[in-house]
Amino acid sequence: MSQQYYTLAEGCPFASSSTAVLLRNKTGGGLGLLQDTQLIETLAHFSRERIPERVVHAKAVGAYGEFEAVADCSDITSASFLNTAGKKTPLLLRVSTVGPEAGSADTSRDVHGWAMKLYTDEGNLDWVFNNTPVFFIRDPIKFPSMNRSHKRNPQTHLPDVNMFWDFHVGNPEGIHQLLHLFSDRGTPHSIRNINSYSGHTYKFTKEDSSFKYVKIHIKTQQGVKNLTREEATRIAGENPDYYIQDMFEAIERKDYPIWNVYVQIMDPSEAETYRWNIFDMTKVWPHKDFPLRQIGKLTLNRNPQNYFTDIEQAAFSPSTMVPGFAASADPVLQARLFAYPDAARYRLGVNYQQLPTNAAKVPIYCPFERDGKMRFDDNYGGDPNYVNSSLKPTKFYPEVKNVNPNSISLHTEHEKWAGEVSAYTSHITDDDFVQPAELWKVFGRQPGQQDRLVDNLASSIKGVKSSKLRGDVYALFGRVNRDLGAMVQKATEDAIKQSA
Template identity: 80%
Template sequence: MADDKYYTLAEGCPFANNASAVLMRGKQGSGLGLLQDTQLIETLAHFSRERIPERVVHAKAVGSYGEFEATRDCSDFTSASFLNKVGKKTPVLQRVSTVGPESGSADTSRDVHGWAMKFYTDEGNQDFVFNNTPVFFIRDPLKFPSLNRSHKRHPQTHLPDANMFWDFHVGNPEGIHQLLILFSDRGTPKSVRYMHSYSGHTYKFTKPDGSFKYAKIHVKTQQGVENLSSQEATRIAGEDPDFMIRDMFEAIERGEYPTWNIYVQLMSPEEAENYKWNIFDMTKVWSHTEFPLQQIGRLTMNRNPQNYFADIEQAAFSPSTMVPGIAASADPVLQARLFAYPDAARYRLGVNYQQLPTNAAKAQVYCPFQRDGAMRFDDNYGGDPNYVGSWIKPTKFYQDAKGIRASALALHTDHEKWVGEVSAYTSEITDDDFVQPAALWEVLGRVSGQQDRVIENLVGSLTGVKYPELRRAVYSLFGRVNNNLGFMLQERTEAVIKTVQN
């Protein structure tokens, strides 16, 4: 055979024919299968097990590889190695997804888009798990599962349900800023190449001396922002539900590598204590005038995955994956995600998911306290100690057994005492929650037809709400943003419903 290549079982044993089964045949050519047909049994058994659990959210995604290039030396506010030299390049894996719909859904559905990036730095992996919107629907971590359930299918009908959606958001009006963005043109981006992304969360950029700056991160497309109309998005959903995956893959194949500039907003701890907004509130943005964008790098995506399952479906991202120089803030939703994301990966991929090639660090890994478990792929650290000895004065036995002392910089600084004491907490809704959405509504009014399209998109959703009292609550919610917005939304929605009923 050419190159001496032939089919084998997974254990390497050759088999004669990849299209045959072993049967005890009768006169008509049919027959009974035999347990000795290992090839058939293995093929059927593997087929039933070749799917892993679908992500509960962010199931449908576009994936690609590329590189990040630092455009400035950031050592004045962070010790992160991948940011310490102009021109330094770091490989990156990117996965951009819709949030609510399933894996087989249409890419152009109106939705927030998740934006996950894995930087394979020389100090280990740095994951960023962003969205294509600068704010979010909630600021209380306990609401996170309920938020996502309300955007999914009804537990009885198994259908998308506008009543569930709006009932949640009327009861949690802090998300009005995000709702305005979602029902604007930005809710249906043209493709991955034409959208921005944002950290949403406040991070900390730290230095070895313990000093730090609070930071928000912005990823700005250099292709220009382009969106679809609601009608275009619906048409493409029917004609080509994988439009965004196709668009990105084919652009990279043509050599049209999309690029984004990456910026940070920086705030001192003193400024944070006195800022007019709670800087840990995901429903708020920081003023660009007070805290201007500072470019730190450039992202270029230039390589398609070789195998979608191995490279993208098995990829795991978590905001808890941070290199020295970057740390979590006291943002409560971020704190919850630090647990939830790696726990989801352990469930979907197994306890040793970090060893899968797409997740494996390019830097040295030595973690002998995290060993054993299903699908251990390496030598499991041999006989090295799997317990913690004395870090101050290790015994000779521990040293001889390759015990290694901790020497790296700590990943985290102390939480600031001004954040508060431990207590039961649920955020309250105040008039402040409607200031930024009201400003956004005014901005939308400067774009021809944008306010009308927002109302049209909202009407399209609200006509699916069958309870009049719930619709009235939605009109009231948007009326707190702008009286005219609430009035027009009510007038147009009820007119459509009346026409349908007649």
């Protein structure tokens, strides 16, 4: 390789990076000239080097690694990356907080998003999960409202605890995730010490169009470890990039973090009669009914070479699926199938899939996706901009690979719906509080966890100015467990009196 030297962006060599072209006067002043390309390029690019940050999931840790199948899973899916024990697939992982901005502290109490891109030999598969097994909502129309309530007051531009609790009192189905969030799990010790869950129900499909419903669990081999609220607050002030530094340094010293990957498997016939709506993201499938089956493990073993290029420009969407893996009728998932790639087109441009961090590692031929800003390839040359042209006949995967077309379908036949279009609204029932009540009991088996949960809740609720809204919050937790509601009320009101 020839010796590298400094040039401008078009490759033109420049003698020095320290000169400016000026019309100088005798007293040391000077007027800049438009012909000073180096100065103009330097200033203009600086003003344009930021892209819109993500509306949510703006602050993140990122790294590369590999997924390894631990068994042949062809009995439950035709997905190629799972068809051979020991088969390895490269991946990119980005783990983020949800609400805070890009410059916020890593250890802020928040749900953590787990976005993973598997570069399989049949295209990319994105897993867009969370570190909690449930979600705040089950209706897609609430999706934007939930994210707004977790950010800033539109008038003051300050975090608003009143909006936060007002939203959750009005949407009590999220109480299950609130218990996770305000427990120790809301402040992980590091990204290496968290689990991740699909939350949504997905499908594993096979060549004969049969399928199983699945939920995916990713469990850390490093062990789950959390910070107390006091520790998280201290670290936020000392090192707001604590998680990023922890992951980067662990990989640099070859202390590679590893997670085991499991699935819960449900037959479609079981779904029709199961106690819980399997498409309700606020519910879990008890392990006693659907035990975990390990399908793989993943290892992070390479840091990004450039954070912006590799991580900030990375785009993930649950709509990015490979043969053998498909979406279910989960309403929130259905909304995300549109929202995520639409966000990427807004942030990165219509050709975001061509960026190296997003590009598939297999041949791509999609001739109707043409033109647009920042086209990075040959734009399919002179090929017709549609499929099945008689001038250039299109070949399809089944004929090239000699496989059944059903084997690569992302759709299954089970959901042949008989129904009507309706403006659907879900309703709150006592069933919405059964699983949160069980989680409260689980916390009771962990020394000090219930007390810390109550203390964490009180530290937030004490900022609610309306006594009526505080009363509604206490009632919400009281529906989970009467003692929990009373404990939260006492701790909060005592804290308010002490600060008066």
